[in-house]
Amino acid sequence: MIKAVTGTRDTLPSDIPKWNYLESSVKSVFSNFNYKEIRTPVFEETNLFARGIGEATDIVGKEMYTFLDRSGESITLRPEMTAGVVRAFIEHSLDKKQNLNKLFYIGAMFRQERPQAGRFRQFHQFGAEALGSNDPLLDAEMIIMAYEIFSRLGLKNLLVKINSLGVPSSRENYKNILKQYLAPHFALLSSESKKRFETNILRLFDSKEEADRKIMENAPLLIEYLDEESLNHFEKVKQALLSTGIPFEVDARLVRGLDYYTHTTFEVVSGSVGSQSALCGGGRYNLLVKELGGPDLPGVGFAAGMERILLACENEKSFEPEEEKIDLYMVALDKGLENFIYGTAVKFRRNGISVDLDYLGRSVKAQMREANRTNAKYVLLVGGEEFSRGEVVLKNMANGEQKIFDKNDFEKILLSIKEN
RNA sequence: GUGAGCAUAGCUCAGUUGGUUAGAGCAUCUGGUUGUGGCCCAGAAGGUCGUGGGUUCGAGCCCCAUUGCUCACCCCA
Structure with a gap:
């Protein structure tokens, strides 16, 4: 049997509701803060990451999926997204179109590490980057957004840790x-x-x-040796957090692994996952844009691990995604009605009603069970005496009530279904 | 890359000091209701016991190897 490659996994239909819930929460928070989505390729020229993340980091040193393509160019599957976003920012001169670019992303990342709880080789991150301003309010905004997303997901048991790395000198x-x-x-x-x-x-x-x-x-x-400007910057970040009611802790030992950070760094850890407890991490990177060949512009951002977040949500049972329902299931009471049933089903579907029906030639009882399993709100029973009189029966599955309609009175049935 | 643990039905797991035809719950299917779901009842189907070797009269159980998974280290989201 061919199995998914180590460290990768399938997201089955039964897992999709919680992913949708997570993604829509993420998007709505970013939209509330007016961040615009950006999508960049999953692979880039290897150089981008080597220069952007830092040659000495573990990510570049031993975790990248790097290969030569057929033309001999060295390609790398993105291990994180900041470098790609900054590359796109420079390539398309986004700074010329507006002075401050507030961007967010959601996507798959790749790192060749040994998998463990909350760590995979293909994993998903969402994150944000604000490019073009050195305002400490934006440093705080990253933390506030991450915290807001976690709150909307119902997560407790969180700790926000912040630190400052100061300016290079x-x-x-x-x-x-x-x-x-x-x-x-x-x-x-x-x-x-x-x-x-x-x-x-x-x-x-x-x-x-x-x-x-x-x-x-x-x-x-x-932190004891920060210059005046850096201390000032850090102070404003803390004030912004205090004024918006985000609980945090200064952790002077918090050092981010990536080379490009300056000033603020932060991390949010959860006590509800395994030993890989950082749900998100980020900070300011005022040197990165220039380092990658762009204008000398400051930036700040963060990235959050979605598998870890969902793991924390599951362990805390922090939210219950709504179960999926369909509007209508069509049941054939006897054979030979396929044309009417299928034709009617498609007609309902074209009118925006979600409809399913039996494709396995099953008994009425089995069809009803299937209707129940798919959480159908209504069942349309077609066949028997009623049908020979030109009627069909619409059954409300929640209360068991049945109503009789003329089989040609499509509009009335449609209305009845839409009412609910 | 390092270390530890685990591997039995689709899923979660039992399986006694090695001893006949390997079990349960859930899920699936059929029937109890010649045309009506959820609950209940009855029954059915479903397993090369991860793979390969070895010990033994006999291996799911013991030994070796191998693969996979899990957790942890390193590091990170």
Whole structure:
């Protein structure tokens, strides 16, 4: 038997209602904040991600689905969407059409990692990017939108963590201070951390190695060395969150894995999923647009993992998607009525009524069971004595009431069904 | 890439110290109502016990290998 590739999965018809509910919640929140949807290709030139996300990151280093296409060009399935959105923004000079572009997306991403609870190789994210403004209100807006979506889904058990990475100059300054602090302890660091000492020293705060943690416990924090401008920016973000009633916690050790962040970084974690508890993450990236060859414009954004969100929703039973119903099921009481029944069914369908009927030659009882299973609001019974008198019976499945109609009085039956 | 656990019907799972024809619930189908669903009752169908080897008179059960899944690490949404 051929099975779905490791880390990918099918979304069966029975799973679709909750996905639809999630997607429509996402779209309505983004629409309330006036973000416009953007769709970009699922694959891009490999270079885009290498430059945009950072060569030293795990995503680029070991998780990308990269291959050569038939012309020998290196192609990569997108592991995240920010790089693609920024590429499209630059390519189409969106900054010339309006000064601030507020964009959102929903789509599939690909990373070759070992699957586990809340982690897949093909997974789905929604997210937003605001390009063209350095306003701290937009940093806060990302968090507010994510939080609003989670609230509308009924999620509790959430923790918003924020931090600031400052501007490059104060960060470089701080990195030197951190290096000085770590130098005497260098020999005790884990081998992975020794590597990061050179490549991305801030990530040492993420380490779960006991030895590293002990050393990092007393390390100086970036937030203590932020310049005036960065502190100011961070303060305004916090004020905006306070004024809109979003509970949050400053986590000075929160460091995002991607290279492009400046100023604000944040994450929302859930206590209702497995160990992969980050439902969303994001931050400001004032250097990325220029880095990818565009104008020197600031940006801020976030991405949220949809499988993780649904997992949290299921564990919390936070919402119950409405069960799917059809308007009408047509039942044949005897054979030889196919033409009338099928013709009438199509006529109803053309009038916007959802209709189904038996295609398996089943008994009346089985047809009624099927009508019940599909949550049909009405059943139209065709056949027998009534039909030979020129009549059909419309049965209301909720209360069992039956009404008799002239079989040619389509409009009256239609009206009766539409009433409900 | 590393580690641990699991693999029996469509689904969720039983299966006693290895011993005849491998079970249940749910779902499916048929009937109880010659033309009427949900509840109930009766019955039916459905399994190379993941795969390949081995031990044994005998393996779903023990051993080895292999594949897959799950969870965790790394890292991330």
